[in-house]
Amino acid sequence: MTTVLLVLVTIMATVVWWLFRQTINVKPWVERRPGSELQGDVAFSLPSVKVGLWVFLAVATSLFALLISAYYMRMAGADWTTLAVPQGLWLNTGALILSSVAMQWTRVSARRGQINGVRSGLIAAGVFTFCFLAGQLWVWQQLSASGYFAAANPANAFFYLLTALHGLHILGGLWVWVRTTAKVARGAEVGAVRLSVELCTTYWHYLLLVWLVLFTLLLTTPPRQNSCSPDNFAVCGPTR
Amino acid sequence: MSYVAHDETDFARPAEIEEMELYHPKTFIGKYIWSQDAKVIGVQYSITAIAVGLVALVLSGLMRLQLGFPHTFSFINPSNYLQFVTMHGMIMVVYLLTALFLGGFGNYLIPLMIGARDMVFPYVNMISYWIYLFAVLLLMASFFVPGGSTGAGWTMYPPQAILDGTPGAQWGIILMLVSLAFFIIGFTMGGLNYVVTVLQARTRGMTMMRLPLTIWGIFMATVLALLAFPALFVSCIMMTLDQALGTSFFLPALVSKGQLLDHNGGSPVLFQHLFWFFGHPEVYIVALPAFGIVSDLISVHARKNIFGYRMMVWAILIIGGLSFVVWAHHMYVSGMNPYFGFFFATTTLIIAVPTALKVYNWVLTLWRGDIHFTVPMLFAIGFIFTFVNGGLTGLFLGNVPIDIPLSKTMFVVAHFHMVMAVSPVLVVFGAIYHWYPKVTGRMLNDSMGKFHFWVTFIGSYAIYYPMHYLGFLGVPRRYYAVENIDFIPQSAHSLNVAITVAALIVGAVQVVFLYNLVWSYFKGKPSGDNPWQATTMEWQTAHTPPTHGNFGKELPVVYRWAYDYSVPGAQTDFIPQNQPPSKSTGGNEAKSQ
Structure with a gap:
């Protein structure tokens, strides 16, 4: 649970730090008229959807951190075997990186007001993302064809679970991508899609980061930990 | 009174916040059913939550009948009893209290109290309600599937939750897990709205430190819920996979009915960690809005400013932060390193400090106030009693050596019903009596309200106070019938009968409350x-x-x-x-x- 605690401490620290700035030395019982607010009184100067996205990313981070914690704790089990990482994952990772790069390029174009750049950037990002998802499905099939479906061993079960949840998050992003691309295809101005493009870019980078963390995790997990040392007594319980 | 005109230059100009685009419903359906207005959504959430809560209330009545009069009712067998326990717990904690405080009161009150027109994402807000309703229907459906609903206890501990022999191990548990997953998805949508609305949509001059404590409570509870619910989500999905695909996240190698199962090496304790990582913040997800609402009720009805506003805000923040590092105090009996136990006992006891601060501040607000004993005030004061009571037994149970012998007894039932059931429910009632006039334009009937309060309050004590004693005697919880056990005297059985009678009376009196809600809607005194x-x-x-x-x-x-x-x-x-x-x-x- 260390991982998830670290993540949550970070998130809570951010919340508390921000609230601290809002609340310290403020005497709310003293009448003040608007305009004489201290700093930090008003809302963020960001659009609400951006704040919403960041809050959602905090929730998603909590979700993935919990999964990673569970992964580490399950790894202490006596039957743990390392996942034979399918080589196809390297290709998929490449596709996801490219999609993120394309998104960044779209964002730069949107900032500069170049609708052509936005259009081709969006399409490229979408294509690479679909490649990634198709690649993940292909890896799934490869694994199950060689007899490693979810129930085969715990590492495989986690592999399916992690990739499925990550993929679902990407599908959610693609829904926004479809709406944005449709808008551009119908000839929208750059200004009309700039915000959506920025949101998509942030989200794509975030999901790339999550994927890199998960992938590293899959690659670096040691073959087998000593089953139950006194240190992970909490996990193993008293009986083993 | 409506707000004052802003024609004098001395005063601030009207809001410089950009006007949000409101959607304009044209038909009845657009206005009251597929509505994007947070107020309507709040009422929808509340009605659904109260309706499903009534189911849970009936279940608790059935449980009490069995405990008070064993062998009398042919329609309650041991499996049914466990199913009642499970569904009662899960419905009350998640589908009633969480949904009502955050979905119901949150939706109705946040935009109004911070001076906003609506939530910032009204469409997402609407979807949130419909997913919640779907989750509720899924859960209700589990009563009717083969094998009935799950009887694994509201904590759903594996391996027993998905093994043959536990009621509902085939369909019931799956429906419960999927329903919870949907609940969480729906809640996340709503929760994003509540947080971002409080951050972004406050009207001009409404600084964070001018927010009423109700909003602080709901805000912090939502933050906790957003971060804690993923733990339940993960454990639900993993257990669904264990049941449906035969993975071994939580299931160790075991023999069931003489057969060696396919599972191997999973860790049931891992589930407990995940579950309680959600489960403990859940206590505060329910309690923080209650704290906030009580602060406001007491201040309004005692005509006094809240004592120590900043301290109250900080107490809410500290309780929220600490609630993430106490989860393992639910697992003392699962076996753990004594140093872990020491750590979690310490954090558990520390959390009593900010909580006690809040209690002192409520009492100091009442001190020399111009107290109006209106129905909402009665409920708020009732809350202080039950909460202190339940909180103190919490200090007992927070200590490992006291928890271990008491953990499997009625003492725990008494403790958490006092602190987490009766207390928030009293606040729910107080809040409904307080805000009903705003929702409907009519006052709730006062005499019925006072009758409802006194019977509920005294009745709750009649139910749960003796239960502590049963716990000390060692009467176990979760048992279908307790018979022929030497250390349990006959008087304990008489006490059980008395508790059952009290519980049935309190349950029946809730009908008066429901009648009051309907009657006052048509005939109540106009409120202004x-x-x-x-x-x-x-x-x-x-x-x-x-x-x-x-x-x-x-x-x-x-x-x-x-x-x-x-x-x-x-x-x-x-x-x-x-x-x-x-x-x-x-x-x-x-x-x-």
Whole structure:
């Protein structure tokens, strides 16, 4: 649970730090008229959807951190075997990186007001993302064809679970991508899609980061930990 | 009273917040069913939550019948009993209290109290409700599938939750897990709205430190819920996979009915960690909104500013932060390193400090206040009693050596019903009596309300106080029938009968409350805009019930905190938050205390 605690401490620290700035030395019982607010009184100067996205990313981070914690704790089990990482994952990772790069390029174009750049950037990002998802499905099939479906061993079960949840998050992003691309295809101005493009870019980078963390995790997990040392007594319980 | 015109240059200009686009429903269906108005969604959430809560109330009545009069009712067999226990617990904790406090009160009160027109993402908000309703229907459906609903206890511990022999191990548990997953998805959508609305949509002058404590409570509870619910989500999905695909996340190698199962090496304790990582913050997800609402009820009905507002805000934040590092105190009996136990016992006891601060502040707010014993105030004061009571037994159970012998007994049932069931429910009732006039434009009937309060309050004590004693005697919880056990005297059985009678009476009296809700909607005394003479923004709307958009043409401007009651030198004993500074309050920068 260390991982998830670290993540949550970070998130809570951010919340508390921000609230601290809002609340310290403020005497709310003293009448003040608007305009004489201290700093930090008003809302963020960001659009609400951006704040919403960041809050959602905090929730998603909590979700993935919990999964990673569970992964580490399950790894202490006596039957743990390392996942034979399918080589196809390297290709998929490449596709996801490219999609993120394309998104960044779209964002730069949107900032500069170049609708052509936005259009081709969006399409490229979408294509690479679909490649990634198709690649993940292909890896799934490869694994199950060689007899490693979810129930085969715990590492495989986690592999399916992690990739499925990550993929679902990407599908959610693609829904926004479809709406944005449709808008551009119908000839929208750059200004009309700039915000959506920025949101998509942030989200794509975030999901790339999550994927890199998960992938590293899959690659670096040691073959087998000593089953139950006194240190992970909490996990193993008293009986083993 | 409606808000004051802003024609004098001395006063602030109307809101400079960009006007949000409101959707304009045309048909009845658009207005009341597929509605994107947070107020309507709040009422929808509340009605659904109360309806499903009634199911859980009936289940608890059935449980009590069995405990009080074993062998009398042929329709309750051991499996049914466990199913009642499970469904009662899960419905009450998640589908009633969480949904009602955050979905119901959150939706209704956040935009009104912070001076906003609506939530920032109204469409997502609407979807949130419909997913919640779907989750509720899924859960209800589990009563009717083969094998019935799950009987694994509301904590759903594997391996027994998905093994043959436990009621509902095939379909019931799956429906429960999937329903929870949907609940969490729906809640996340709503929760994003509540947080971002509080951060972004406050009207001009409504600084964070001018928010009423109700909003602080709901805000922090939502933050906790957003971060903690993923733990339940993960464990639900993993257990579904264990059941459906035969993975071994939580299931160790085991023999069931003489057969060696396919599972191997999973860790049931891992589930407990995940579950309680959600489960403990869940206590505060329910408690923090209750804390906030009680603070406001006490301040309004005692006509006094809340004592120690900043301390209250910080207590809410600290409780929220600490609630993430105490989860393993639910797992002392699962076996753990003694140092872990020491750590979690310490954090558990530390959390009593900010909680006690809040209790002192409520009492100090009452101290020498002009207390009006209205129905909401009665419920708020009742809450202080039950909460202190349940909180103190929490200090007992927070210690490892005391918890271990008591953990499997009725003492635990008494403790958490006192602190987490009766206390928040009293606040729910108080809040409904308090805000019903704003929602409907009519007062709830006072006599029925007082009758409802006294029977519920005294009845709750009659139910749970003796239960502590049963716990000390060692009467186990979760048992279908307790018979022929030497250490349990006959008097314990008599006590069980008395508890059952009290529980049935309290359950029956809730009908009076429901009748009151319906009767007053048609025949209640018209309330006017501000029947309690409260300062907060929801009472300053131009119409009651507030129309779509809440505040007429211009958003109000806020000039003061939410607690200007009985200000010396002021003409009335309350000054609404949107009343500009004037000479009547003794000048511009007058201190109100």
